[in-house]
Amino acid sequence: xxxxxxxxxxxxxxxxxxxxxxxxxxxxxxxxxxxxxxxxxxxxxxxxxxxxxxxxxxxxxxxxxxxxxxxxxxxxxxxxxxxxxxxxxxxxxxxxxxxxxxxxxxxxxxxxxxxxxxxxxxxxxxxxxxxxxxxxxxxxxxxxxxxxxxxxxxxxxxxxxxxxxxxxxxxxxxxxxxxxxxxxxxxxxxxxxxxxxxxxxxxxxxxxxxxxxxxxxxxxxxxxxxxxxxxxxxxxxxxxxxxxxxxxxxxxxxxxxxxxxxxxxxxxxxxxxxxxxx
Amino acid sequence: xxxxxxxxxxxxxxxxxxxxxxxxxxxxxxxxxxxxxxxxxxxxxxxxxxxxxxxxxxxxxxxxxxxxxxxxxxxxxxxxxxxxxxxxxxxxxxxxxxxxxxxxxxxxxxxxxxxxxxxxxxxxxxxxxxxxxxxxxxxxxxxxxxxxxxxxxxxxxxxxxxxxxxxxxxxxxxxxxxxxxxxxxxxxxxxxxxxxxxxxxxxxxxxxxxxxxxxxxxxxxxxxxxxxxxxxxxxxxxxxxxxxxxxxxxxxxxxxxxxxxxxxxxxxxx
Numbered sequence: 001x002x003x004x005x006x007x008x009x010x011x012x013x014x015x016x017x018x019x020x021x022x023x024x025x026x027x028x029x030x031x032x033x034x035x036x037x038x039x040x041x042x043x044x045x046x047x048x049x050x051x052x053x054x055x056x057x058x059x060x061x062x063x064x065x066x067x068x069x070x071x072x073x074x075x076x077x078x079x080x081x082x083x084x085x086x087x088x089x090x091x092x093x094x095x096x097x098x099x100x101x102x103x104x105x106x107x108x109x110x111x112x113x114x115x116x117x118x119x120x121x122x123x124x125x126x127x128x129x130x131x132x133x134x135x136x137x138x139x140x141x142x143x144x145x146x147x148x149x150x151x152x153x154x155x156x157x158x159x160x161x162x163x164x165x166x167x168x169x170x171x172x173x174x175x176x177x178x179x180x181x182x183x184x185x186x187x188x189x190x191x192x193x194x195x196x197x198x199x200x201x202x203x204x205x206x207x208x209x210x211x212x213x214x215x216x217x218x219x220x221x222x223x224x225x226x227x228x229x230x231x232x233x234x235x236x237x238x239x240x241x242x243x244x245x246x247x248x249x250x251x252x253x254x255x256x257x258x259x260x261x262x263x264x265x266x267x268x269x270x271x272x273x274x275x276x277x278x
Numbered sequence: 279x280x281x282x283x284x285x286x287x288x289x290x291x292x293x294x295x296x297x298x299x300x301x302x303x304x305x306x307x308x309x310x311x312x313x314x315x316x317x318x319x320x321x322x323x324x325x326x327x328x329x330x331x332x333x334x335x336x337x338x339x340x341x342x343x344x345x346x347x348x349x350x351x352x353x354x355x356x357x358x359x360x361x362x363x364x365x366x367x368x369x370x371x372x373x374x375x376x377x378x379x380x381x382x383x384x385x386x387x388x389x390x391x392x393x394x395x396x397x398x399x400x401x402x403x404x405x406x407x408x409x410x411x412x413x414x415x416x417x418x419x420x421x422x423x424x425x426x427x428x429x430x431x432x433x434x435x436x437x438x439x440x441x442x443x444x445x446x447x448x449x450x451x452x453x454x455x456x457x458x459x460x461x462x463x464x465x466x467x468x469x470x471x472x473x474x475x476x477x478x479x480x481x482x483x484x485x486x487x488x489x490x491x492x493x494x495x496x497x498x499x500x501x502x503x504x505x506x507x508x509x510x511x512x513x514x515x516x517x518x519x520x521x522x523x524x525x526x527x528x529x530x531x532x533x534x535x536x537x538x539x540x541x542x543x544x545x546x547x548x
């Protein structure tokens with residue numbers, strides 16, 4: 001049994017039932033890291049949110065999402081809330097909006113512990129400081145007592161990572177976790193993510209539009225286009241011998257380093273022309 | 279880095295932009311030094327990339343060069359004329375010659391204006407009219423829409439009817455309308471989907487070549503700068519950390535910081 005089994009997942013929104021994810025099927029083994037790439041509106045985030053149970057009430061969900069054998073589609077919110085932050089957790093793109101600005105970050109990390117592991121919450125502060133240290137925050141005491149605005153972007157993203165990992169979840173979903181960060185900070189956070197995921201043995205669903213970043217974190221990758229999974233496979237194969245013309249286009253545009261300066265860049269349209277000019 | 283490393287022919291002619299000792303501070307008693315003593319020459323036809331991390335002063339620098347802000351100290355001359363102390367009504371020559379494209383076309387285009395009136399707005403400006411001379415707005419509109427590969431009927435529609443990539447084309451068309459000599463682009467593709475970035479970059483490169491534009495391109499994406507620009511300035515905490523030909527700065531960075539920046543560029547690893 002896989003850790004996460006998504007089959008025929010279809011998510012649509014609103015009265016007109018605009019389809020955001022269209023019969024998507026994939027699975028994720030324990031400890032495996034799967035990247036989802038695609039442009040905005042392709043269904044990446046909606047797929048992740050349906051695993052998290054964080055879709056808005058206007059969403060209609062069909063199909064099946066099984067996490068560690070439990071069916072999540074149709075699961076009552078009270079039960080889903082118990083899994084969230086415990087079995088599965090999420091790191092969002094913008095740490096400034098994901099953190100509560102009025103609360104010291106140490107208490108925010110401790111809250112996750114208190115909600116899911118009350119037996120450990122007696123020594124919560126000690127656990128929190130230890131976790132902050134594990135995500136590379138050397139002055140854990142000071143960080144724990146800081147408010148989000150007193151921290152840098154990289155420190156905030158590390159705090160989110162600590163919050164996502166403190167209950168040793170089986171699955172961590174990362175939605176563009178380094179897109180808002182500077183390149184040097186991004187490189188450090190990615191290296192850290194790689195390290196802590198390995199140490200915790202957690203599986204990861206990693207959403208990104210940046211193929212280079214996905215290639216550094218994941219072993220496998222899915223390509224989504226307009227709600228469909230158009231191609232899936234190991235990173236090494238997909239990025240060297242992509243089959244779907246859209247994937248070929250994405251890979252070609254990501255290889256900007258292989259184009260001589262001044263020459264025309266390959267575009268996705270060269271490989272996969274679409275009716276509507278974007 | 280004090281030694282200018284511009285190509286010899288460019289250094290010989292008078293630079294288009296001459297920036298000296300540029301400093302801009304913010305906050306009480308100037309506590310925040312956004313820009314700290316920057317010297318920079320930009321010659322006609324140059325394609326200059328400005329890179330650096332957030333807070334390094336990239337945007338402050340170009341805002342000053344476009345006279346959207348005034349420096350605390352230091353000078354900027356454009357075509358030999360000092361611009362930092364000129365009142366707005368006398369900046370028409372600069373506004374006609376220097377145009378900007380911003381990061382996010384969703385916020386840089388007025389949602390209540392049609393594309394036609396957005397693109398021709400620079401031509402109607404009181405301050406620009408003197409510098410531009412008589413311009414047939416309708417003719418110019420068709421020319422620039424064509425130049426950015428938008429259909430002529432786009433003029434009657436509104437920004438929300440277009441995709442992100444198309445909206446950035448509209449912003450580029452507006453920048454081209456007054457026939458500028460310099461195009462300043464501040465992270466012009468960062469807000470766009472990967473699948474359309476290459477198209478907009480190709481368009482920009484083509485327009486710069488076809489119209490002999492001087493390009494000042496601000497980006498945190500070093501791979502894009504390397505592709506598009508011939509010279510690069512690396513900013514760090516308001517100072518120039520390193521500058522020189524793109525090939526040298528990216529190939530053999532001299533400073534520790536630039537080396538770290540270049541090695542942090544994500545690359546496909548398989």
